[in-house]
Amino acid sequence: MQPILQNGQSQLIYLNNAATTWPKPPEVLQEVTECLRFPLHEPGRTTGNGSMDYPSAARESLAAFFHAGPPENIVFTQNATDSLNLLIHGFAKKTGTLFHAITTELEHNSVLRPLTALKQDGAVMLSVVPFHNSLVSLADIKKAICPETRLVVMTHGSNVLGSVQDIRPIAEYLHANDIFFIADGAQTAGHIPVDLADIPAGAFVFTGHKALFGIPGIGGFSIREPDAIAITRQGGTGTDSRTLTQPSMMPERFETGTHNYPGIASLFAGVRFINTISLSEIERKGKELANRFIRELKRTPGITLYNDAPDLPVVPFNIAGIDNHEAGFILARAYNIIMRTGLHCAPLVHERIDEGTGCIRASFSYFNTQEQIDTAITAIREVAQSADR
Numbered sequence: 378m379q380p381i382l383q384n385g386q387s388q389l390i391y392l393n394n395a396a397t398t399w400p401k402p403p404e405v406l407q408e409v410t411e412c413l414r415f416p417l418h419e420p421g422r423t424t425g426n427g428s429m430d431y432p433s434a435a436r437e438s439l440a441a442f443f444h445a446g447p448p449e450n451i452v453f454t455q456n457a458t459d460s461l462n463l464l465i466h467g468f469a470k471k472t473g474t475l476f477h478a479i480t481t482e483l484e485h486n487s488v489l490r491p492l493t494a495l496k497q498d499g500a501v502m503l504s505v506v507p508f509h510n511s512l513v514s515l516a517d518i519k520k521a522i523c524p525e526t527r528l529v530v531m532t533h534g535s536n537v538l539g540s541v542q543d544i545r546p547i548a549e550y551l552h553a554n555d556i557f558f559i560a561d562g563a564q565t566a567g568h569i570p571v572d573l574a575d576i577p578a579g580a581f582v583f584t585g586h587k588a589l590f591g592i593p594g595i596g597g598f599s600i601r602e603p604d605a606i607a608i609t610r611q612g613g614t615g616t617d618s619r620t621l622t623q624p625s626m627m628p629e630r631f632e633t634g635t636h637n638y639p640g641i642a643s644l645f646a647g648v649r650f651i652n653t654i655s656l657s658e659i660e661r662k663g664k665e666l667a668n669r670f671i672r673e674l675k676r677t678p679g680i681t682l683y684n685d686a687p688d689l690p691v692v693p694f695n696i697a698g699i700d701n702h703e704a705g706f707i708l709a710r711a712y713n714i715i716m717r718t719g720l721h722c723a724p725l726v727h728e729r730i731d732e733g734t735g736c737i738r739a740s741f742s743y744f745n746t747q748e749q750i751d752t753a754i755t756a757i758r759e760v761a762q763s764a765d766r
């Protein structure tokens with residue numbers, strides 16, 4: 378069913394997929410229902426009667442999807458933010474003394490805020506590496522490294538600029554120099570191939586509700602060296618229950634309490650959907666839609682584009698003479714076109730590209746069509762024409 382917006386039209390054009398994908402594939406919704414039809418099969422706790430062991434199945438399919446190590450090194454969390462908090466604070470606790478960490482201007486607040494909190498607590502000295510032409514270079518990271526550097530946290534794909542960072546050489550260099558590397562794959566997982574057999578990152582973070590097509594409330598990470606991260610959460614695991622300390626084995630080391638079974642089922646089905654369509658086809662379609670949108674925006678007077686060659690289907694822009702929030706409001710209310718406006722939780726990017734005022738971001742998924750792009754362009758042109766330039 379299409380939602381009915383204020384003007385009574387029902388044809389919603391949803392171009393906010395970098396925030397969360399919509400719609401979800403029908404098979405994802407079916408799997409969530411299927412998961413809740415039977416009593417839960419909780420591995421180590423209850424044997425399901427007819428229900429599937431979703432955590433184990435999803436762990437295996439995610440490990441295969443990312444070419445990651447053993448499935449038990451895939452850890453489920455609430456989302457990318459939860460993963461980054463667990464990893465960053467767990468790393469600081471394990472290190473135990475003041476250390477130097479490096480991050481970049483491209484980061485989302487889910488990286489910047491935990492690191493800033495540690496800095497304010499006096500646990501971390503922090504360097505923020507700049508980006509040039511929407512990319513961060515290994516040379517700039519090397520320049521920031523000092524003898525006390527123990528951690529680098531960096532986005533794989535920018536949620537504002539749509540650029541994908543070449544993290545393989547960065548991961549290799551940091552691995553060789555014994556610096557733990559956390560890659561934030563919230564924007565890349567499900568859009569482009571991620572081969573963790575080839576990228577020696579200490580941990581790679583993903584979220585379920587974006588391009589992996591799961592529902593909100595599920596995410597996780599893949600970890601190479603679990604011992605680098607201290608345990609910061611304790612509780613029931615269904616294993617080793619006589620012991621009053623948290624088991625150190627994986628994944629119980631980091632997963633505690635009852636899982637988000639519907640979320641895990643949705644992620645399992647989302648990955649299966651991607652494999653059925655094929656990641657290369659999803660990537661091709663995203664690029665085709667983004668290129669069409671960019672080509673037409675370039676032909677529209679009054680448009681500032683902040684990256685006209687994004688690697689991800691994410692297009693940041695502004696319309697001259699109208700505030701981005703107001704433009705987004707008009708597009709939503711008058712045209713039923715949903716895009717994200719503002720700072721996109723990545724404030725340092727905006728200081729560089731738009732003096733901190735924010736921008737409009739169109740982001741596409743496999744379910745968008747060329748007709749939707751054309752309708753959105755017509756609407757943007759009308760807004761641009763009526764703007765007070």
Ligand SMILES: Cc1ncc(COP(=O)(O)O)c(C=O)c1O
Pocket residue numbers: 395396456457458459485487532534535536561563564584585596
């Ligand atoms: C680059 C990046 N990192 C982290 C996050 C946080 O993801 P979540 O909302 O799933 O925690 C986002 C969400 O927009 C993001 O774009």
